[in-house]
Amino acid sequence: MKTVFMVAEKPSLAQSISEILSDRRLHSRKGFNGACSVHEWSGIFQHSPARYKMTSVCGHVLTTDFPGKYNNWDIVDPAELYTCPIEKKEATAKLRMPYFLSQEARGCDYLVLWLDCDKEGENICFEVMGSVASSMNRPANKSEQTVFRAKFSAITDKDIKAAMQEQALVEPNENESRSVDARQELDLRIGCSFTRFQTKFFQNKYGNLDSTLISYGPCQTPTLGFCVERHDAIKSFKPEAYWVMQVTAGLKNDKSIRLDWERGRIFDREVAQLFLNMVKEHNKAKVVSVISKEKCKPRPQALNTVELMKVASSALGIGPSTAMAIAERLYIQGYISYPRTETTSYSENFDLKGALQLQSSHHDWGSTVREILSEGINRPKKGHDAGDHPPITPMRMAERHMFDHDPWRIYEYITKHFIGSLMRDCAYLSTVVTFSIGSETFSITAHALLDAGFTKIMDWLAMDPDEKVPDLVAGDDVLITEARLAERETVPPDYLTEAQVIGLMEKHGIGTDASIPVHINNICQRNYCAVASGRRLIPTNLGVVLVHGYQKIDSDLVLPTMRSAVEQQLNLIAAGKAEFDSVLRHTLQIFAAKFQYFVSNIGGMDNLFEVSFSPLSDSGKPLSRCGKCRRYMKLVETKPQRLYCPACDDTYTLPQNGMIREYQENKCPLDEFQLLVYSGGTRGKSFVFCPYCFNFPPFPGMVKGGGCNGCLHPTCQYGRDQLGVSQCMECQPGILVLDPASGPKWKIGCNRCDVILYLFEKASKVTVKTSTCTECGSQNIGVEYREGKSKLRDGALTESGCIFCSVTLAPLVTKVRATYENTRGRGRGRGGPRGRGRGTRGRG
C-alpha cells in the first residue's frame, strides 16, 4: 500500500485538516521535537487504498544568513555584504525540523503540501521538499508526479475535501517561492549592511547614544519615518487665527439654541466682520426646512488581526505585541480562533449560530445573546476574504474570573465584537433644521435613537438617546438673541497613536499582520521612539536625528513607498514575468550604490548627531591605564559599556551586563594594559581580564571575548595554566579556574559554562598549588585564614589539598550555576531619571 505524506504550516492546521480528511477517524502522536504532531489514517489516494500521514512545520524551516566568517563586524567591511555568499540555515535549531521531516517522510510515496496559500507558504513548500527528497521512495516510473500542492481558501470540510480532489491538486509554484528567496536576500544584505555601518560609525564617536544597535530596515525605518514626520509637523506648526460666527436664538419655550454657520470658519477678520454686520441687520432667523432622515451606524465586519491590534492599543491601552501574545495564548487554550488573519468575512458555512450559542449563558452578555438567538441572527456584512484563516472569533465561553485583567479584556472585546457583528445596525433619526438670516445659512442637527442595534453590546459606541429636536416647521421665525464673532486659533496635530501607525503601515504595505507588532517593538526597544500616554509614539532625539539624516543623504531610505516599489519587482518574479537573477542583480546594484553614497555622505547625518550627542572623549569616567600610551582610559557606561582611550582614540569592547572594576594595579604581561575584573552580580560569573586581549585574543585557538581564565599564556600568574584546577564536571571543554580577584567570597568558575564553586568564604588567601591530587588528578588548593576566621578543623589557619577528595576541604565547597541579574545598568542610584519607553509595557 502506498503512503501519502502531508505537511501543513503549523501544528493546529495539520490537526484540523487531518480530522476533516479522515472523517475524524485518525491516530495521533507527538513528534520527537515536542512541537509537531503526526496524524495517521487510511483512505483512498488516486483510486487506490492508501495510508495517510500528516504533520506540520512551524513556519519557515530555513532562514537566510551569511556564512559564519562574515559575521565578524570588526573584520568584514559592510560593503562586502552585497557580494558575499549567503546560505540557508535551520530557522529554529532546537526543533531540528529538516531532520524531523526526513525521518517522518522515510518510505512514503507521495508528498502533499498543505502550506498556507500565500508566497511565504509556497516558499516553505520548497523547504519541505528539500528536507524530504532523499528519504522518500522513488517512483518506479520516473515521469510520475509524486509532489502535489493542495490549494485551499478556508479550513472547512467542503474546502479541504475539494482541495484534495485529484484534479484540484497542482504543483508547487516555484516562481512564487523564488520571489520570497529574493526578498529574504535583499532584506538581509540591505538591512545588515546599513545597520553595521551606522552602528559602528556612531558608536565609536558618541558616548551617550544609549543604544546597543543603530539598526536600519526596510520596514522598521519607514515606520519610524511616520512618527518623525508627525513630530516635524508639530514642531513646524504655526498657529493661524480664524473666526467663527456664533448665533444664538431663543425658542418659544425660553430655551435657546446655538446655530451652526454653513461657512464654518473664516481666516480673514475683515471678511468675517462683514458677514457679521450683514447678519446683525436682522433680528430673526427663518426656518427654511426641517428634514429628517433615518441614518445608521453600521455593525462591525468580522474581526481580523490588524483591527484587533488597533482596538487593543487605542481602546484598551494594550500594545500590539502584548495584545498578540495574549491572543496567541487564548488561541492555544482554545478560547479564540487563530488570531493571525487578514480576513474580515465569515465563510458561507461558518457556524455562526453554534458559536453564538456557546455564549448564551454568559453572566455579562448571555441575555443579549439569547435575544439574538430568539430573534434570529442578522447575516453579517460581507468583508474581505483573504483566503487565509477565518476571522477572529470566540471558540469557548469564559467568565471574567477565569482570566487575568488584560487577557480578559482581549477576550471580552473579541467576543463582544463577534456578537455585535451579528446584530442589527444602530439606527437613528437625524434631523437637520436649516435657517436663513439674510443671505447667510445656518443649521442645527439632532439625533434621536431608533434602534441601538449592535451598540447594545458594543456599548462604548452607544449614542446619546436624549438629543431633543426643537419643535419647528418651515416658515417659522426664531428670535436672534445674540450674534458675535469668536476668535480661535488652529492647533497642531497630536503625535501619532500606535493605532494610527498600524493604519499607516497597513496602507503602505509595510510589514504583515504577524510582523507589524515586531516592527513597532523594534523602534521602541532601539530607543528611537517612546510610548507616551494614550499610546502615542513620540520619537526620541536619536529617532529624529536618524530620520533627518536619511532625508538629508537619500530620502528614499526612509520613504514608505520604497518597500512597495521593491515588492512590485518581486511580484514580477512571482508572476513569472521576470528572471530571479536579473531582478535580484538589478535591485542589489541599486542598493549597493545607495549604500556607497550613504557611506561617503555620512557626514551629513553626523552633523545632526553632533548637535544632540556628546563625543566619546567627553563621556565616561577614568578607570584604568592603556597599555599603549600609559594614560588613563575611560569607562563609558551607556550601552554598550566600553573602554575608550582618549589619547589613542581607541575603543575596547567590554563584557556586558555586569560591573567592571580595576584588579588592583595588575597588568597583562603581554601588552601592559591594566587588568580588570568583570562581575555579573553576587550569584553571577566573574573573571579577570585584559581589555586588550579581550578584543584581540593573543594566542591562536583563543576566542574573542574571553578573560584570563581562558588565556594560554604558559607562565602568567593570572592565566589558565596557573589558576586552572580541573576539568569542568558539566561541560566537555571547560576548565574550572580560580578567580584570583573574588575574595573574600572566593569563587572557582568554569571558563566555558555557568558552573561556579563557592569555597572558603572569608579566607584571606586561596591559591592553586603546583601539586595534584593523587586520587582525581585535580590541582591542589591552598587556603589561609586569619586568626578567628577559620572554618578548618580544629581552627587551623592553613591547609592545602584537593577540594573534591579531601574530607576536610570538600565540605567547604558549594557548587552552583551562575544566575544573571535582570538589570540594565548596575546597582542602585544610577539610571533612574532617564526613563525609557519599553514599548510593550504600561497601559495608556
Place this chain on the structure above:
DNA sequence: GCAAGGTC
C-alpha cells in the same frame, strides 16, 4: 550584535 518573514 544585524533584516523580515513564518511560527510555539
